[in-house]
Amino acid sequence: MAKQRVKLTFPPALITQPVIYNMGRQFDVVTNIRRANVTREQGWVILEVTGETAEIERAIAWAIEQGVRVDPIEGDIVAG
Amino acid sequence: MSRLAGLQCRECGQRYPLQPIHVCELCFGPLEVTYNYDVIRAQVSRASIAAGPQTIWRYRALLPVDDEPVVESYAGCTPLVKADNLGKLWGLRNLYIKNDTVNPTFSFKDRPVAIAATRARAFGFETFACASTGNLAAAVAAAAVRAGLRAVVFIPADLEASKILNSAVYAPTIVAVTGTYDDVNRLCSEIAEKYGWAFANINVRPYYAEGSKTLAFEVAEQLGWRAPDHAIVPTASGSMFTKIWKGFQELYKVGLLEEPPRTRMTVAQAAGCGPIAAAFARGSLEVEPVKPHTIAKSLAIGNPADGYYSLRIIQETGGWALGVSDAEIVEGIRLLARTEGIFAETAGGVAVAATKRLVDAGHIAPDETVVIYVTGNGLKTPEAVADHLAPPVTISATMEAFEAALVRDRAGAAVVA
Numbered sequence: 001m002a003k004q005r006v007k008l009t010f011p012p013a014l015i016t017q018p019v020i021y022n023m024g025r026q027f028d029v030v031t032n033i034r035r036a037n038v039t040r041e042q043g044w045v046i047l048e049v050t051g052e053t054a055e056i057e058r059a060i061a062w063a064i065e066q067g068v069r070v071d072p073i074e075g076d077i078v079a080g
Numbered sequence: 081m082s083r084l085a086g087l088q089c090r091e092c093g094q095r096y097p098l099q100p101i102h103v104c105e106l107c108f109g110p111l112e113v114t115y116n117y118d119v120i121r122a123q124v125s126r127a128s129i130a131a132g133p134q135t136i137w138r139y140r141a142l143l144p145v146d147d148e149p150v151v152e153s154y155a156g157c158t159p160l161v162k163a164d165n166l167g168k169l170w171g172l173r174n175l176y177i178k179n180d181t182v183n184p185t186f187s188f189k190d191r192p193v194a195i196a197a198t199r200a201r202a203f204g205f206e207t208f209a210c211a212s213t214g215n216l217a218a219a220v221a222a223a224a225v226r227a228g229l230r231a232v233v234f235i236p237a238d239l240e241a242s243k244i245l246n247s248a249v250y251a252p253t254i255v256a257v258t259g260t261y262d263d264v265n266r267l268c269s270e271i272a273e274k275y276g277w278a279f280a281n282i283n284v285r286p287y288y289a290e291g292s293k294t295l296a297f298e299v300a301e302q303l304g305w306r307a308p309d310h311a312i313v314p315t316a317s318g319s320m321f322t323k324i325w326k327g328f329q330e331l332y333k334v335g336l337l338e339e340p341p342r343t344r345m346t347v348a349q350a351a352g353c354g355p356i357a358a359a360f361a362r363g364s365l366e367v368e369p370v371k372p373h374t375i376a377k378s379l380a381i382g383n384p385a386d387g388y389y390s391l392r393i394i395q396e397t398g399g400w401a402l403g404v405s406d407a408e409i410v411e412g413i414r415l416l417a418r419t420e421g422i423f424a425e426t427a428g429g430v431a432v433a434a435t436k437r438l439v440d441a442g443h444i445a446p447d448e449t450v451v452i453y454v455t456g457n458g459l460k461t462p463e464a465v466a467d468h469l470a471p472p473v474t475i476s477a478t479m480e481a482f483e484a485a486l487v488r489d490r491a492g493a494a495v496v497a
Contacts, residue, residue: 004270005108009369034108035091042368046108053270060266069369071262072269073108075385078236078261079189079216079281080316080378080427 002053005034006060009069010043019066020047027051027059046073083123084144085114087286090389098144100203100278102285110385111286113144121334126305129336136191136294142330143195143294144287148202151227155183155190156294160302160451165419166432170439174449176308178299179422185246186457187378187425188320189219192291193280197223199287200278207232207277211268214243215378215456220280221250232277236264243377246460261372261382285319292320296327299451300337307331307341309448310399312435314427314455315347315356316379318386324453325393345393347401348434350374350426354403356387361401365391375406375464376426378456400438408433413458413465423458431455 010019015038024031029051036045049056060070087096091109102111124141132138136156159179167175183190193216200208208227210220211234224231231252235244239256248254257264272282280288300307307328315321328341349357352374355367367387372380384390394401404412412432417423424432431452438444458465475481 002274004273005103006266034106037366042366048108070266071369071383072265073103074110074269074282074285075317075387076261076381076383077265077268077279077281078211078213078234080212080214080380 001050002056004049004056004060005073006047006049007071007073008045008047008063009071010038010045011067011069012041014067015040015043017066019063019068020045023049023059023063026062028055029059081116081119082146083115083119083141084146085116087111088114100199100205100283102283113286113290115142115330117330117333124334124336126301126336129301136194136291139294139297142297142327142334144290145195145198146202148198151194151197151201151223153184153190153194153197153223153226155194156298158182158298160299161420161422163420163452166416169419170436171446172439172444172450173447176299176303176449176451177416177420177422178295178451178453180295180453180455181422181424181428181457185215185218185222186460187215187219188292188295188453188455189215190223191294192288192319193219193223195291196220196278196280196284196288197227197229199284200229201227203278203284205276205278206230207275208280209233209272209277210280211235211264212247213239213377213380214246214460216280217247217252218250221247221252224252225250229278234264234268234271236261289319289323292323293327293330295320295453296324297331300328300331303449305331305337306339306449307337307343308451309342310344310346310444310450312346312348312431312438312450312452314376314379314431314453315349315384315390315401316381317384318347318356318390320453320455321345321347322386322389322393325397343397345397345399346434346438347390347394347399348431349401349403350376350379350409350430351403351405352376353380353382354401355382355384356390357401357403359387359391359401360394365395367391374409374426375461376409376430377461378425378427379430400443402434402437404430404433404437408436410465410468412436414468416454417458422454424454425456425458425461426464427456428454428458429464
């Protein structure tokens with residue numbers, strides 16, 4: 001089993017949607033929220049996703065398709 | 081008791097022993113090295129530092145290394161130039177340029193990378209890696225050579241050949257990843273998680289980042305052991321910015337500065353990639369990620385890890401955050417070159433242009449001690465200014481042709497027309 005730690009950033013239109021719940025329903029991954037901040041304008045969630053590597057990648061690709069921004073928790077890693 | 085206290089989460093405060101981890105297991109917050117300043121205070125003095133080497137390692141007492149042999153990459157101790165010509169132009173009597181263009185691989189990255197390579201070797205890693213489009217890659221590849229480590233550098237597949245050369249010459253393994261910039265980010269995060277490699281800006285990041293404190297230590301020492309009134313720092317992730325401030329504070333904590341630092345800390349960004357400047361303009365501490373679109377590639381971090389912490393420091397110190405246009409960046413590079421004889425890469429142009437904005441807005445008093453951090457060499461980004469420079473005067477090889485090309489200005493000095 002692999003684990004990935006990601007930061008999900010939700011645009012206003014998705015703040016009320018159960019995106020993380022749906023991710024766990026549609027893909028064979030376990031999601032675990034560690035930290036979050038949600039306002040009326042924006043929301044972010046620091047999330048641990050556990051599962052097979054390929055399944056995690058599919059789940060994350062799906063979240064991006066939904067309009068969620070998915071970043072490594074480290075922020076941008078590719079430095080100048 | 082050791083100088084080094086351990087690692088501590090910047091969010092929840094959880095403590096960890098010194099190990100190659102960068103994220104809190106509880107809340108996934110970033111980890112930072114903490115110190116026992118009383119122990120350091122008893123060990124360090126201005127004299128002990130003055131007796132040290134002419135590199136960053138003269139500040140070893142305040143860096144996160146134990147007794148292990150350090151990777152000597154000869155980074156640091158770069159000139160602090162009194163910029164009287166530029167100062168006169170702007171009406172500033174105490175303007176300085178911290179000229180970090182002259183490090184071994186021509187950018188400030190040699191500083192944090194020397195620490196990261198030292199810790200990587202001490203932790204028993206055999207591979208030293210990073211993801212970079214330029215400066216970091218060169219610094220990692222060169223330091224790996226000196227440290228006896230294998231270097232692996234990840235780059236976006238569409239990176240220009242000229243950018244790769246500065247790293248390739250040190251013979252690292254270069255992995256070009258196709259896909260978007262975000263894809264490369266996520267892959268590197270996964271690789272760092274899965275493989276037992278030291279990634280300079282991932283799992284050994286807490287140690288790596290501390291190297292940038294030496295930019296504060298040196299400036300304070302070069303100013304006669306005092307902190308400047310205002311520091312203008314080109315900023316991408318915010319790591320260097322936050323560590324310069326930490327560095328000034330530490331000097332006071334260990335008794336090397338008599339007064340607590342009152343430096344106004346200012347972030348300089350490109351408008352085309354200025355998420356911290358944008359948050360500052362909104363009056364917010366929440367950084368919204370952006371897609372970079374600027375000639376300042378070395379600052380092209382759209383989602384800065386230390387953005388929030390940088391904004392806190394700006395707020396605490398009364399500084400500013402500015403985003404300058406590409407045209408201002410080019411003019412900043414040219415201005416620094418023709419007034420002070422220093423050829424900076426685009427990040428330096430950003431810092432000079434941001435300072436000009438502050439001067440024009442009347443935010444800097446004439447007697448303030450101002451330090452502009454210039455962190456990379458202009459030969460890294462010659463394309464930024466290539467189309468903005470005067471062409472040579474071409475003549476045939478005769479004295480007559482040369483003299484025909486000469487004119488005299490009103491002051492009587494000979495200039496080439």
